[in-house]
Amino acid sequence: METADVVVIGAGANGTSTAYHLARAGVKNIKVLEKDHLAAGATGKSGALVRMHYTNEHETRLAVESFKYFENWSDVVGGECGLNQIGLFVFTPPEHYDDLEANVAMQREVGAETYLLTAEEAAEIDSSVSFDDVTHVAYEPRSGYADPNATVYSFARAAMTLGVDFRFDTPVTRLLTDGDRVSGVETPNGVIETSTVVVAAGAWANKLFHPIGIRLPLEPRYARVSVFRWSFDRPEKHMTYIDRINGTWSRPVDGNCTLIGAEVGVRPTDDPDAYQESPSQDYIDHCRRQLVHRFPVMRHSTMRGAWAGILMRSGDSRPVIGALDQYEGLYCMTGDSGTSFKTSPAIGKCLSELITTGTSQTVDLTPFRPSRFDEGKPWVDQHTYGTDDIQDTISR
Ligand SMILES: Cc1cc2nc3c(=O)[nH]c(=O)nc-3n(C[C@H](O)[C@H](O)[C@H](O)COP(=O)(O)OP(=O)(O)OC[C@H]3O[C@@H](n4cnc5c(N)ncnc54)[C@H](O)[C@@H]3O)c2cc1C
Incomplete structure (x- = not known):
């Protein structure tokens, strides 16, 4: 039986960033499972605007932290992110x-x-x-x-150099659980046992969540x-x-x-x-x-x-990032709502901190917690521009 310390599902900007940061934090035996190829989801199609203008403090903080990476990409991550500061x-x-x-x-x-x-x-x-x-x-x-594909390629290259195992053409067909904790993932090539899984599967997250009873407004x-x-x-x-x-x-x-x-x-x-x-x-x-x-x-x-x-x-057009209370060891980044390329460096760092230390120090992930919907506390920004009909769908 194969094992992993952490399995990351999805090799878009957020999956590769998370794997890279986990490896940098010293986690060994990380496997990234991707059903297609690098940046095959939203990331590869992204407009990849890199900017700080959000109508809430929490996403602004993610953008500000991420901007430090984009501006110093070759020194921090290595490779290119194609930032154009126009x-x-x-x-x-x-x-x-x-x-x-x-x-x-x-x-x-x-x-x-x-x-x-x-x-x-x-x-x-x-x-x-x-x-x-x-x-x-x-x-x-x-x-x-920036260039979203170059960004993902360099996250992946840096993660591979740190020992992360990437498997392409490898769909996760099922999340495996044992009581109230995650125990592994199923793929067409067999099962990988693990106590920690990060679902960074973008628009495909429900296909993994629904069979194990997780229903989020996604x-x-x-x-x-x-x-x-x-x-x-x-x-x-x-x-x-x-x-x-x-x-x-x-x-x-x-x-x-x-x-x-x-x-x-x-x-x-x-x-x-x-x-x-x-x-x-x-x-x-x-x-x-x-x-x-x-x-x-x-x-x-x-x-x-x-x-x-x-x-x-x-459901509230804000990303869903953090631990899923239903199963110990299960984490996610999804619900990007069209705006989580530019914040992916900080999202990966924060998820890595949450997994390795129990809290995210770089930016507090509490406002992004998946449980906010069950708590009846969806996110509401204080200063919006009265364009909710388009605001909740705009991708940039
Ligand atoms: C047209 C467009 C324009 C955008 N413009 C901007 C912008 O200007 N600025 C910005 O910040 N954001 C923008 N976004 C949003 C941004 O691209 C996304 O928020 C971001 O790329 C999400 O990255 P991700 O890694 O979370 O998900 P994705 O990039 O979607 O990656 C998910 C990956 O998971 C894989 N996967 C899914 N299910 C499984 C499974 N069961 N097993 C294995 N692998 C699986 C998929 O193949 C995919 O590669 C835009 C998006 C689009 C589509």
Whole structure:
């Protein structure tokens, strides 16, 4: 019978980060089991925006801690993460100025470099954007985007160097339990006995949870993007943008295109394996309209590509990270709700701390605990932008 000290299920950003941090903390005999390949889930399809703007302190702390990795990637992890620090604007509805101001103050308090600018000040930084419907923006000069695949490859390489055993094309078909504790995992190649399992299976987590009676409000959702070539008269300046008014986010890609994600008609699905990797024409038309609204010059741009990914949305749109009370030794990171690439370095570190010491020191994971739903305490942010209909689906 094979054994492991820890089994991590899923080799996306969060699974590889967790395995890497566990190995760095001195845990031996770690096995990462991945049904496909590195970054095969949401991670490989991610827009990979790296920014600090959250509407709550806890996720901001994860983002701030993670940013230290992204900025110093080759020294800390080794390899590349492809960070491009081109700056970020966040557009919010003018009537939510007080919320924007409170959030920027909170983010500065926990260590983010972010500023509140008037639309006029912002236009001096980037004149290619239409500020018609905004009075103020949040500005993060050091934020931008990264390469999600490179990030995972370097987490995996660093973990392998520390002795972690990665098994690709190896689905976990069942979590095994013994009374009130986890005892192993089943794969087509046999059983691996272990007392500690981390489910970092993204949109597939329910397939492992349901058979052992764990029911969390988790729902797989499509997230889609499309890519448009910069037009003839598009200025070179191109930052990263989160548009809370129109429900879009965008950033450059390939040095001459804009990658835009628009959260419209996001459909839940029961089966994360049955999704189509190509978005519909309706979706592309919607992206084009939203793009032109924010960047008028892009009315002359050519569509160059589009894809869809699948992620896991939680009942309160916040990640679900920590120990599952139902079975000792069982931990999870899921319910990313479209925003846990940029926080994956800190999530892996915190999970490793929780597993090895019983508490997470880097960032307190208590607010993310899976039991919050059973306790009737889903997460509610104090300062939102009144766009709940799109906010709960936006991936960025
Ligand atoms: C289009 C899109 C845009 C996004 N934009 C951003 C962004 O700009 N910024 C940001 O921070 N986040 C963004 N996100 C969200 C981000 O990508 C995710 O939060 C993050 O990648 C989740 O990583 P993960 O490792 O938790 O899950 P995943 O990357 O989904 O990894 C889960 C892995 O588990 C494997 N697996 C599942 N079940 C099993 C099993 N039974 N046995 C073995 N392996 C299994 C899967 O094959 C997969 O590889 C975006 C997501 C999408 C789809």
